[in-house]
Amino acid sequence: MAKKKVISIENRIPKLKEARKKKANKRLIFYLLLFFILISVIVYLQSPLSDVNNITVEGNDLVDKKTIVKLSEITTKDNMWNLELDEMEEKISDLSPIKEVTVKRNLPRTVNISVKEYVRVGYVKENGHFIPILENGQLLKNHTVEIPNGDAPILSGWEENSTYLSEMTQELRNVKPSLAAQISEIHWVPEETNPYTIQLFMNNGQEVVASIRDFSEKIQVYPSIASQIDPDKEGVIHIDVGAFFVPYDQEKSGDQEEINEGRETEGEADNGTEG
Template sequence: MAEKKVISIENRIPKLKEARKKKANKRLIFYLLLFFLLISIIVYLQSPLSHVKHITVKGNDFVEESKIVKLSGITNQNNIWNLEFEQMEKQISNQPAIKEVSIERRLPRTVHISVEEYVRVGYVKGEGQFIPILENGKFLSDSAIDTPNGDAPILIGWEKNSTYLKEMTEELRNVKPSLAAQISEIHWDPKESNPYTIQLYMNNGQEVVASIRNFSEKIQVYPSIASQISPEQKGIVYIDVGAFFVPYDQVQEETPAESDEAEQEGENANETEG
C-alpha cells in the first residue's frame, strides 16, 4: 500500500486561524456597512435632502395648478416619506370641478398629483360673462370667460340649481363630443303640457325641438336627418315625439289658441258693425 501523506496539526493551525480571521473581518465589515447605512438613512430622513423639492400636477383644466397644490397642503418643508396622501386627496376632491385625485411619490424628491375633472357640458350667461356648467350640474363661477370657445353649447333660460338643469347636464354628459359641438344654444322652453320641452339652435342654422328626458338617446338621429336636408333649406327638426323635419315655410305661425282668439275677435267686430 502506498504510504499516506500525514499533515501535522501544527501545520493546520495557522491556516485555521487565518480563515477565522478572514471570516471575522467580513462579519465586521458587514456590520460596519449596516451601521453606516442606518446612520445615513437617519441623517437623510432628518435633513432637507428628504424634503419635497418638486410638485407636478396633471389633468387640470379649470382648476389652476397653484390652487391644487395649495389644497393639497404640500410644501417644500414636508418630508416626502411623511405625507398623508389619503387626507390630501380628500382635500383636493372638495373642489367642485374635480372628480378624482391620486397622489404618488416619484423619487428622489418629487410628488405627482393627477386629477380628473368633471366634463364641461355647457355655458350659462351671467353678468356679461359665460359660466361653465359641469356634468354634475355645478357652476364654475370662478372660471367665467368673456367668450365661449365653441366647445360646448350655451344654455339659456334655465333656472340655476333646478332639477331640469341637473337632468339636462346629465343628458349632455352622454352626448358624443362631436355631436355636442354641433349645438350652439339650448333654450329651456317649458310648455304647460310638457315642462321638459327644449329648443336647440344648431351651428348649421337649423332648429331642434326636443325633450330633456332621453335627450342623449334621441339627439343621435339628428345627423341622419340633417344629412337629408338641403343646406339652403331651414326649418325645425322635431325629435321629442317621433323624428321629422318641417321647413319654416310650412310651420304655422299661430297656435290653435291664437287662431281661435283671432276668429272670435273678428266675429265680435262684425256683430258690432252690424
Template sequence: MGKKNVVSIEDRIPTLKQERKKKANRRLIFYLSLFFILIAVIVYLQSPLSDIKTINASGNSIVEESKVIDISGIQTGTNIWTVDKTDAREKLQENPVIQEAEVNRDLPWTVDIKVTEVNFVGSVKRDNEQIPISGNGKLLQDTDQTSIGGNVPFLIDFTEEDHLQQMAKELGELPAAILNLISEIHWQPTDNNQDKITLFMNDGYTVDSTIRHFADNMRVYPSIVQQLESASDEGIIHIGEGVYFEKFDSEHNAEISDNNSDNST
C-alpha cells in the same frame, strides 16, 4: 488494501483559519454597509436633501396647476415625509371641480398630484357671468371658476332649477362627439310641453327637441344630418316623438328615415 491518504489536523488548521477569517470579513462588511446605509438614511431624513423640491400636478384641464398645488396645502421646502397624503387628497376633493385626487411621493424630493375633474357639459348665464355646470347639474357659482375647457353648449333661459338639472344630466349621458356639436340650448316651454327646447348646432342646423329622453334621441343626429343636402337648407330638424326636417320655405315637411332604434346605442 489500498493505501489511505491521511491528512493530519495540523495540516488543516491554516485552511480552517483562512475560511473563518473570510466569513468574519464578509460579516464585517455586511454590518459596516448596513451601518452606513442607516447613517445615510438618517442624514437624508434630517437634512434638506429630503425637502420637497418639485410638485407636479396632472389630470387637470380646468383648474390651473398652481391652484391644484395651492389647494393641496403641500409646499416646497418642507420635509417630504411630513406630507399627509390623506389630508391633501381630502382638501383637493372639497373643490367642486375635482372629483378624485391621488397624492404620491416620488423620492427623493418630488410629490406627484393626480386629479380627475368633474365632467362639465355646459354653462349658464347668471348675474352677467358665465357659470360652468357639471353633468349632475351642479353650478360652480360658489367658486371663482368661471371658465371651462372644451366645446360645450351654452344653456339659455333655464329659469327653473329642476329643468336645468334635468338638462344637465341628459347632456352628461350624451356622447362627447355630439355634445361638442351643440352651440346653444334654449329652454322654450309651452303650456303643452314644459320640456321643449331649441338647439343651435355648430354645423349650422337648428334642432327642435325636448329635455325628456334628450340623450337617447340625439344619438341619431349624425345619421340625420348625413341625409340632408347641406345646412344651407334653412329649416328645423325635429327630434322627439318623430324625426323630420321642416323647411322654412316649404309647405311640406321632409320626412327623415329613422334608423335610430338601431343606432341609439
C-alpha cells in the same frame, strides 16, 4: 498507561481556521455596511436632502396649478416623509371642478398631484359673462369667461340647481364631443304636457326640438337627418317623438316631412328629401 497527546483540529487542518477567519470578516463587513446604511438613512431624514424640492400638477384645466398647490399646503420646507397624503387629497377634492385627486411621492424630492376634473358640458350667460356648467350640474361662478371657446353649448332658460338641469348635463356628458360641438344653444321650453321639451340651435342654423330624456341617444341620428333636408329649406327638425321636419312656412298648417332615422349613403344624403 502513557498519556496521548491531543492535537486540535485547527492545527491538524489549517484551512479550516482560515475559512472561519474569512467568514468572521464577511460578517463584520456586513454589520458595518448595515450600520452605515442606517446612519445614512437617519442623516437623510433629518437633513434638507429629504425636503420637498418640486411639486408637479397634472390633469388640471379649470383650476390653475397655484390654487391646487396652495390648497394642498405643501411647501419646499416640508419633509417628504412627513406629508399627510390622504389629508391633502381630501382638501384638494373640496374644489368644485375636481372629481378625483391622487397625491404621490416621486423620489427623491418630488410630490406629484394628479387630478381629474368634471367635464364641462355647457355655459350659462349671466351679467354679460358665461358660467361653465359641469357634468354634475354645478355652475362654476368663480370661473366665468368672456366668450365660450366653442367646446360646449350655451344653455338658456334653465332654473339653477333644478332636476331638469341636472338631467340635461348628465345627458350632455354622454354625447360625443364631435356632435356636442355642433350645438350652439340649448333652450329649456317646458310645455304643460311635457316639461322635458328643449329647443336646440345648431351651428349650421338648423333648429331642433327634442326631449331631455334619452337626449344623448336620440341626438345621434341628427347628422343623418340633417343630411336629408334640402339646404334651401328652413324649418324645425323634431326628434322628440319620432323624427320629422316641419318647414317654417308650413308650421301653421301642420304639414311635416317624415324622415328616415337610419344612416343614409353619401349619394342619398346629397339628394336630400323633397317635400
